[in-house]
Amino acid sequence: MHRSSGKSKNSKTASAPRQKISYEKKVDSVVSEYSAIALNWLRKAEFLMSAPKLDLCVEDTGYEVAFAGRSNAGKSSAINAITNQKQLARASKKPGRTQMINFFSLGNPNQRLVDLPGYGYAAVPEAMKIVWQKELENYLIHRQSLQGLILLMDIRHPLQHFDVMMLEWAYSRQLFVHVLLTKSDKLNRGPAHQALLDVKQELKKMKLNFSIQLFSSLNKQGLEELASVMGGRLNFTLDNPTGFDLDSIPEASESDLELEQNEISEQQPLISDSDKTE
Numbered sequence: 001m002h003r004s005s006g007k008s009k010n011s012k013t014a015s016a017p018r019q020k021i022s023y024e025k026k027v028d029s030v031v032s033e034y035s036a037i038a039l040n041w042l043r044k045a046e047f048l049m050s051a052p053k054l055d056l057c058v059e060d061t062g063y064e065v066a067f068a069g070r071s072n073a074g075k076s077s078a079i080n081a082i083t084n085q086k087q088l089a090r091a092s093k094k095p096g097r098t099q100m101i102n103f104f105s106l107g108n109p110n111q112r113l114v115d116l117p118g119y120g121y122a123a124v125p126e127a128m129k130i131v132w133q134k135e136l137e138n139y140l141i142h143r144q145s146l147q148g149l150i151l152l153m154d155i156r157h158p159l160q161h162f163d164v165m166m167l168e169w170a171y172s173r174q175l176f177v178h179v180l181l182t183k184s185d186k187l188n189r190g191p192a193h194q195a196l197l198d199v200k201q202e203l204k205k206m207k208l209n210f211s212i213q214l215f216s217s218l219n220k221q222g223l224e225e226l227a228s229v230m231g232g233r234l235n236f237t238l239d240n241p242t243g244f245d246l247d248s249i250p251e252a253s254e255s256d257l258e259l260e261q262n263e264i265s266e267q268q269p270l271i272s273d274s275d276k277t278e
């Protein structure tokens with residue numbers, strides 16, 4: 001769009017030069033404000049209760065988001081990282097650590113996180129595995145307050161048989177899923193991003209249109225992105241006077257494309273390779 005300034009070509013202005021930035025950058029800065037506040041809110045998490053089966057779970061009202069994935073994928077560690085608490089959920093080197101459905105409230109009992117037992121752990125006795133899987137299935141099928149799954153896969157072993165089954169099942173039931181490729185600190189930055197692209201491609205091939213990100217509980221990569229997704233699913237809105245609501249972001253218009261340079265907010269830098277720990 002051409003705009004006439006009404007000044008001659010040679011006239012100089014005292015104001016700062018205007019720079020075109022994309023509409024996405026404006027949205028990014030608003031979203032990053034939302035994720036930072038959501039992240040802070042997630043720190044309110046408190047242990048609520050553990051249940052061995054669906055009928056013993058906390059009352060099925062409000063909103064909850066559950067962390068699912070293979071045993072040892074890093075679910076409990078991710079809950080500790082996102083809530084900034086060392087031992088809220090029990091993490092362990094020994095696979096099969098989480099054996100109950102564990103609930104955590106977020107400031108009020110109607111917004112909850114859930115740590116699920118892992119699936120696919122071969123060393124669990126067959127009879128026990130069948131019981132666990134039945135309970136997990138019951139929870140996933142019948143839980144009304146379940147607003148979505150955070151599905152974790154170790155970045156070095158993504159899309160194993162059970163993961164694909166879980167993803168296809170969730171898709172068929174129109175259950176929201178956000179995928180985390182965990183332990184991203186185990187790979188250098190280049191290979192980690194390649195793994196992300198590869199899994200995205202695979203999901204696309206399988207027509208599983210789920211969002212996905214890199215994540216590390218160790219070096220905290222991906223916390224804000226995850227907080228933003230979880231806040232959205234848990235109906236977390238900002239209590240500020242502007243009453244910001246993510247759904248209220250309007251479609252881009254041409255006038256949005258030209259903003260003052262000081263409105264540009266830098267995105268978080270990617271984790272440097274020096275942060276990598278074994």
Ligand SMILES: Nc1nc2c(ncn2[C@@H]2O[C@H](COP(=O)(O)OP(=O)(O)OP(=O)(O)O)[C@@H](O)[C@H]2O)c(=O)[nH]1
Nearest residue numbers: 072073074075076077091092093096097098118217
């Ligand atoms: N390097 C690294 N190790 C991690 C990370 N997240 C988890 N781990 C390790 O992976 C192991 C399993 O982590 P948990 O969080 O207990 O895994 P889980 O998915 O809850 O396992 P179950 O409860 O058995 O289903 C532990 O030894 C963690 O320290 C990570 O981001 N980076």
Ligand SMILES: [Mg+2]
Nearest residue numbers: 075076097098
């Ligand atoms: Mg666990």
